[in-house]
Amino acid sequence: MPRHISDERKTAYYVGMGLQILGALLFASTFVTFLIHFGDFTDFEARARSDGFRAFGGMSLLIIGSIVRGIGARGLAGSGVLLDPEKARDELEPYSRMAGGMAKDALEEANINLGGEPTKVIMVKCRSCGRLNQESAKFCQECGAKL
Ligand SMILES: [Zn+2]
Numbered sequence: 613m614p615r616h617i618s619d620e621r622k623t624a625y626y627v628g629m630g631l632q633i634l635g636a637l638l639f640a641s642t643f644v645t646f647l648i649h650f651g652d653f654t655d656f657e658a659r660a661r662s663d664g665f666r667a668f669g670g671m672s673l674l675i676i677g678s679i680v681r682g683i684g685a686r687g688l689a690g691s692g693v694l695l696d697p698e699k700a701r702d703e704l705e706p707y708s709r710m711a712g713g714m715a716k717d718a719l720e721e722a723n724i725n726l727g728g729e730p731t732k733v734i735m736v737k738c739r740s741c742g743r744l745n746q747e748s749a750k751f752c753q754e755c756g757a758k759l
Contacts, residue, residue, distance in 0.1 A: 635673025
């Protein structure tokens with residue numbers, strides 16, 4: 613079982629991110645040319661065609677980039693490109709482990725003990741009423757007698 617994300621997947625992830633950035637820039641550039649040539653109607657048709665092409669190309673790159681990035685992050689089976697639940701489990705393993713680790717951290721934060729050594733709590737019995745009190749208590753919680 614792979615413990616870490618393979619280099620191929622990391623490469624795909626960053627290539628996808630690069631495509632997304634490129635797509636966003638290309639898409640944004642249509643607005644820049646629009647602003648630069650605002651009110652200028654010479655070569656309007658040619659520019660409109662170029663803008664349309666860049667807007668479409670930019671959108672396509674954004675979409676392709678996000679798909680490639682998703683595959684890189686979760687693997688082919690993990691992202692649902694291949695129907696192979698067993699493989700998907702392997703490919704998503706780093707994420708499952710991370711989620712498990714985070715859940716464990718949260719439990720530790722909340723002071724919840726999962727298995728292992730149970731936290732021992734020593735109780736002290738009150739001599740006058742018999743109620744069990746925390747070892748650190750100086751007086752009984754029930755009757756107030758000195759412990
Ligand atoms: Zn008592």
